[in-house]
Amino acid sequence: MGTKPFRTIDEQLNVLQDRGLKIDDVEITKKILLKENYYNVINGYKMPFLKRDLDGVLNDPEEFIDECNFTEIYSLHNVDRELRMHILKYLLKFETHFKTLCAYNFSNKFKDPYAYLNIANYSTEKKALSQVLKNIAALSAEVNKNTNTENPKSKYIGHYIKKHDSVPLWVLVNSLTIGNMSYFYSALDDQLKEAIAKDLSDQYKNEYNSREKIEIDATIQLVKMVNLFRNVCAHEEVLFHYRLDKPIKSGIFTKYFKAANLSAVDISRSDLFSLILLIKLVLTKVEYLELIKGIEEIFNKYHSRFKSVEFEKIILLSGFSRDWSSIIQSNI
Numbered sequence: 001m002g003t004k005p006f007r008t009i010d011e012q013l014n015v016l017q018d019r020g021l022k023i024d025d026v027e028i029t030k031k032i033l034l035k036e037n038y039y040n041v042i043n044g045y046k047m048p049f050l051k052r053d054l055d056g057v058l059n060d061p062e063e064f065i066d067e068c069n070f071t072e073i074y075s076l077h078n079v080d081r082e083l084r085m086h087i088l089k090y091l092l093k094f095e096t097h098f099k100t101l102c103a104y105n106f107s108n109k110f111k112d113p114y115a116y117l118n119i120a121n122y123s124t125e126k127k128a129l130s131q132v133l134k135n136i137a138a139l140s141a142e143v144n145k146n147t148n149t150e151n152p153k154s155k156y157i158g159h160y161i162k163k164h165d166s167v168p169l170w171v172l173v174n175s176l177t178i179g180n181m182s183y184f185y186s187a188l189d190d191q192l193k194e195a196i197a198k199d200l201s202d203q204y205k206n207e208y209n210s211r212e213k214i215e216i217d218a219t220i221q222l223v224k225m226v227n228l229f230r231n232v233c234a235h236e237e238v239l240f241h242y243r244l245d246k247p248i249k250s251g252i253f254t255k256y257f258k259a260a261n262l263s264a265v266d267i268s269r270s271d272l273f274s275l276i277l278l279i280k281l282v283l284t285k286v287e288y289l290e291l292i293k294g295i296e297e298i299f300n301k302y303h304s305r306f307k308s309v310e311f312e313k314i315i316l317l318s319g320f321s322r323d324w325s326s327i328i329q330s331n332i
Contacts, residue, residue: 012038020051020064021073029070036077044238045076048314068308075305076314079298080240083272086294088233091226094282095178098196098223102184103170105195113166117143122187135187138180142172178227185223190216200282207285208332212255214281221248222278229275241317244270253278257331266319266327273319277328285332292328 007015009030013023023029033041049072051063110121116139122132146157146167157175160167173181185193193216201213225248232242250268257267257277267274276295280288299320303311312322321327 007038009033016042016064016070019062020066020068021049022067022069024069024071032074036074040236041074041077045073045080047241048076048309048317049073065308072306072308075302076240079302080238081236082298082301083295084233084236084239086298087239087275087291088230090279090283090287090291091178091230091233093287094226094279095181095230097282098178098185098200099173099176099181100170101196101199102181103168103173105192105199106188107169109192113168114143116169116172123189128187131183131186135180135183138176138183139172142175142180143167178223178230182220182223182227186220193219203284204281208280210256215252217249218252218281221252222282224248225270225275225278229272239272239318240315242272243274246270248274248278253281256281269319271319273324277331280328280332288332292325296325 012033013026013029017023046062046064049064049068051059051065053059106116106121110116110118112118115121117136119132119136122128122135143157143161146161157167157171160171176184185196188196197214197216197219200219204210204214205212225244228244229239229242231237232239247268247270250265253267267277276291279291283291299311299315305311306314315324
């Protein structure tokens, strides 16, 4: 396929109108496309508004459904942006909590400077070797970025190296990504993994009056899921129809959800609704209720802005059914 030619804003509008998209205010639409980028708005959010044949296959060439308006596509773009900003806040809360638990438990067991760079302090299982090596490489790289104490990447890490000749793990983790921490947790021996999972379990049991513990496998799955969705949110990618390429193991999570109106299928889709269900395990009840309330407010704000497609059909692409809120409430 050849490279697509550059199109001016006027040419972009002509393409959209030729495909059946209604544009009420040309000047405002031009300003939006210049500000937000045609690719981000149209290519990212056109999918629910395109015509399909009886088998559900998109028409070729593309055509917008009857009465579809540019403002609807832009409204979906804004719904997605507000969801990303709102949800990211709570993913970061867990990220900080998880980093803290990992650093505390590891440092409590291994007290030597740079103990986290010693391969002997990690799992000795053969299947974990790859994770151990990736983890040590990532931690070593982060330390190396700050060894020039006159111009360190991180001033607080540089300060520790200059003043104390080393940087403790509880300081280093602030510069690590949740992806780094996923490698870190997977590289630990089972005793440390269990200790961290127990800390998460204690919070969950206390907050939700539950007897169910959060297992190591569930922790690994959660951290991976949070990492991938966090990256989508942080990099302004399309969130509403994002789902994991490799579905999570729903069987290890069903015990946390007792309501009859929720099945393993809701979890196994590994879509945005699945994330919202599972993040409950690592948030306080107050935080979780705030998260749900914020999503409801975003949906209510934009609900009436969709005419050519029902809003309920659009959010269903994210896994949210009409009664999604009551399903979640019944599981709190």
